[in-house]
Amino acid sequence: MKIAPSLFVPLLLAPLSSCAIDFSTDVQRAGNYVGAETMKKITLGKSQEYVAALLGNPSSKTSSNEGVEIWRWGFSQKRETSTRFIFIFDGDSESNMSGNAWVEFKDGRVVKSWLETFSD
Numbered sequence: 001m002k003i004a005p006s007l008f009v010p011l012l013l014a015p016l017s018s019c020a021i022d023f024s025t026d027v028q029r030a031g032n033y034v035g036a037e038t039m040k041k042i043t044l045g046k047s048q049e050y051v052a053a054l055l056g057n058p059s060s061k062t063s064s065n066e067g068v069e070i071w072r073w074g075f076s077q078k079r080e081t082s083t084r085f086i087f088i089f090d091g092d093s094e095s096n097m098s099g100n101a102w103v104e105f106k107d108g109r110v111v112k113s114w115l116e117t118f119s120d
Contacts, residue, residue, distance in 0.1 A: 024082050031075035032056050034101035034115065042103060042113040051103055051110065058103075068111075073101040096120050 034055055042051055051071070052058075058071035076098040083091050099117035103110060 021084065026080045028078045029075065030077075031059060032073045032101075033075040033077065034073050034099075036115060039101060039113060039115045042110055044110055046110045048105055048108050051105075055101065055103075059100075067107045069105045069108075071103045071105070075099055075101075 032055065038054065041054060048069075048071075055073055059074040060072045061069060062072075063069040076096070079095045079097075081093045097117060097119040099115065101115050102113065104112040
């Protein structure tokens with residue numbers, strides 16, 4: 001007796017149909033997360049008002065006597081993932097990421113912006 005290939009996979013998996021599958025992800029963020037797409041909107045010459053409206057209040061501001069001001073937005077993210085395939089597989093994973101978005105102003109206008117991220 002030949003079994004059609006389209007029936008083989010369901011027949012093979014039928015004994016596992018009573019097993020439960022559970023997959024969940026929990027993401028916790030702290031600070032003001034700034035992504036790469038958002039940073040692309042900060043172009044040379046944009047005003048401090050524009051940047052503040054786009055990113056919100058910075059975590060810190062540093063200024064110099066030469067009219068240069070640097071704003072920083074710090075953030076962190078923790079992602080926990082749980083996967084359960086009863087009787088076969090049970091696993092958890094965790095990843096952490098943190099970073100800073102930086103914008104440098106000269107006389108109230110953007111002269112430089114960059115994003116740095118760190119992950120484990």
